[in-house]
Amino acid sequence: MNTETITQTLIQVRRQRPLVHNITNVVVTNFTANGLLALGASPVMAYAKEEVADMARIAGALVLNIGTLDEEKVTSMILAGKAANEAGVPVIFDPVGAGATAYRTEAAARIMNEVKVDVLRGNAAEIANVTGKQWEIKGVDAGSGAGNTRELAKEAARRGQMTTVITGEEDVIASEDSLILIHNGHPMLTKVTGTGCLLSAVIGAFCAIEQNTVLAAASAAAVYGIAAEAAMKMSGEEGPGSFQVEFLNQLSKVDARNIEAFARVETFN
Ligand code: ATP
Ligand code: TZP
Ligand code: MG
Ligand code: MG
Incomplete structure (x- = not known):
């Protein structure tokens, strides 16, 4: 993948302003909507079982996140996911905290059985736990795994x-036949809730614009990491509060020049 x-994908996101339907958790709802707006996309949060299928069908992408799940939300996620699948709308699944409790692990498995997920994104512990492997998890944060x-x-x-994305110090984006590593980002991202x-x-x-989900996810991770690096330069040693605000500013400012200068991408086939 080149810069x-x-x-080009970022330019198209800003030009087309895709509608992104989120069924997400109560911790990150506002940050997610503001982050998508800053990037140039159009967020909507819609959870009622009476409307989720209709919303998912008209969206450019559907994002399912089990951070603060309950049975009503899981039902809505499955209804929305099935409607998205029928309409050809890409589905992104974030199995927040999978492995921390049996209920989370079981709900993640249920969603993945009922819905064709196009991109799975989590920390190493979450991806291990939904893949049937052991990896220590502390609430929603990855523990030390081997x-x-x-x-x-x-x-x-x-x-x-x-397509599977494991984030951390390096972001790994994998499909059956390709692997991309993104080395952008900053540890300060771990001090602000909801950055994953x-x-x-x-x-x-990005998946709403680019059909190749590996290229879309890797482009998104690179833009995101570059924005974080720029935010650190601007907010200096102020700390997580200033960083969070500056990160939103920088998501709206990443451009061809930053991408050319700072993207650190490794592609394997
Ligand atoms: P966790 O709950 O374990 O923190 P998460 O769902 O918040 O997981 P992260 O793995 O923290 O997701 O990824 C969120 C963003 O933070 C990604 O862009 C990732 O590249 C970045 N990131 C996480 N850790 C680091 C790090 N040590 N150095 C640089 N960037 C990081
Ligand atoms: N508790 C339930 S969901 C959530 C917390 C703290 C937010 C997790 O966000 P992220 O992006 O995984 O840090
Ligand atoms: Mg994190
Ligand atoms: Mg997370």
């Missing part, structure tokens, strides 16, 4: 036949 692909995230992403992609969830939604915006 031109990343730039595995190789590149191999884990490949295996999850192969098993689920979907927002990335899943940003991947949704």
